[in-house]
Amino acid sequence: MDNAAPQSPAGLSTTATWLLNQSASHAARLLSEGFAAHDLRGYHYRLLATLAEDGPASQADLGRRCGIDRSDVVAAINDLAGRGLVVRAPDPADRRRNVISATDAGADEARRMGATLERVQADLLAPLSATEREQLTRLLTRLLRHHSGH
Amino acid sequence: MDNAAPQSPAGLSTTATWLLNQSASHAARLLSEGFAAHDLRGYHYRLLATLAEDGPASQADLGRRCGIDRSDVVAAINDLAGRGLVVRAPDPADRRRNVISATDAGADEARRMGATLERVQADLLAPLSATEREQLTRLLTRLLRHHSGH
DNA sequence: GGTGTTACGTTGGTGACTCCAACGTTGGCG
DNA sequence: CGCCAACGTTGGAGTCACCAACGTAACACC
Numbered sequence: 001m002d003n004a005a006p007q008s009p010a011g012l013s014t015t016a017t018w019l020l021n022q023s024a025s026h027a028a029r030l031l032s033e034g035f036a037a038h039d040l041r042g043y044h045y046r047l048l049a050t051l052a053e054d055g056p057a058s059q060a061d062l063g064r065r066c067g068i069d070r071s072d073v074v075a076a077i078n079d080l081a082g083r084g085l086v087v088r089a090p091d092p093a094d095r096r097r098n099v100i101s102a103t104d105a106g107a108d109e110a111r112r113m114g115a116t117l118e119r120v121q122a123d124l125l126a127p128l129s130a131t132e133r134e135q136l137t138r139l140l141t142r143l144l145r146h147h148s149g150h
Numbered sequence: 151m152d153n154a155a156p157q158s159p160a161g162l163s164t165t166a167t168w169l170l171n172q173s174a175s176h177a178a179r180l181l182s183e184g185f186a187a188h189d190l191r192g193y194h195y196r197l198l199a200t201l202a203e204d205g206p207a208s209q210a211d212l213g214r215r216c217g218i219d220r221s222d223v224v225a226a227i228n229d230l231a232g233r234g235l236v237v238r239a240p241d242p243a244d245r246r247r248n249v250i251s252a253t254d255a256g257a258d259e260a261r262r263m264g265a266t267l268e269r270v271q272a273d274l275l276a277p278l279s280a281t282e283r284e285q286l287t288r289l290l291t292r293l294l295r296h297h298s299g300h
Numbered sequence: 301g302g303t304g305t306t307a308c309g310t311t312g313g314t315g316a317c318t319c320c321a322a323c324g325t326t327g328g329c330g
Numbered sequence: 331c332g333c334c335a336a337c338g339t340t341g342g343a344g345t346c347a348c349c350a351a352c353g354t355a356a357c358a359c360c
Contacts, residue, residue: 012199016283017177017271019290022217024174025347026297027167032316041316046162053161060337067172069319074339096326096337121167127296128289133166136289139282140169146277147176175318182345191345210308219348224310246308246355 034116043076052110056101184266193226202260206251
């Protein structure tokens with residue numbers, strides 16, 4: 001018959017780490033599905049959005065701002081550049097660096113993906129009231145702030 | 151100099167999906183480091199804890215309860231069985247099934263890993279008060295409950 | 301009582317995300 | 331000049347999650 005509730009790992013279901021993991025996993029799945037329509041992934045959006053909002057930056061800087069490893073930035077920027085969403089140019093002031101800039105098409109795509117993100121977000125947070133959403137973001141922000149200032 | 155704050159993806163830093171992802175990522179990293187001392191991973195703990203708390207079960211049942219794919223359960227149970235933490239026996243009542251049971255050593259390991267989990271959890275939730283922790287788990291539980299009964 | 305459907309365990313593979321080690325190049329500093 | 335740090339790049343690893351397919355076994359239905 002294969003009944004039984006799908007999710008309920010005994011005593012785990014009350015632990016914050018489990019809940020965080022499951023929630024994030026669910027969010028990531030929704031987001032991944034949403035981004036798939038753009039034929040891009042999470043890394044691409046983070047980079048594109050950062051470029052569109054904060055302007056051109058070096059790859060190392062992008063990695064730092066997006067929380068992506070330098071080596072992973074290379075591949076993602078390769079993808080984006082291959083689609084003309086981004087331009088890679090050597091920095092005349094520092095020949096070690098590449099200056100990455102979003103093209104107009106890149107900025108457009110960033111906007112479209114941003115809209116997708118908001119749709120997913122609304123779906124994800126549907127069961128929570130506005131106050132609760134604010135509560136959640138506040139708690140998580142505190143959590144992260146504490147652990148990044150280690 | 152390579153200065154600049156490590157984490158702050160522009161407008162992303164206020165989105166729930168980003169915060170969830172980062173928090174969970176951080177939690178997973180802490181947990182992974184903690185479990186590494188046992189030379190086991192998250193899958194192993196989920197299975198072992200479920201077995202220790204709920205008693206023997208078939209692999210498919212375990213997968214369902216732990217949110218792990220059947221095919222991934224196979225490998226994890228192989229690992230656990232190889233260490234004598236778990237026993238795999240054919241179910242006489244249904245020859246399709248294997249009945250998985252935790253050995254005494256397995257139950258011990260589950261307890262030890264549980265202790266590790268609690269340590270990590272305390273570390274993770276350090277910046278939050280007891281009330282806030284309860285708030286967080288409540289919000290996340292609501293979130294998950296809503297999306298699993300979809 | 302045969303037939304089709306379903307569940308089971310297993311194998312093998314894919315993809316996203318995160319991280320690490322190493323190399324050659326370039327810039328900055330003492 | 332010599333040393334060290336940062337840069338981009340390559341290559342690899344590991345965890346988690348998911349999917350497709352197979353053969354076997356149980357079950358439901360006619």
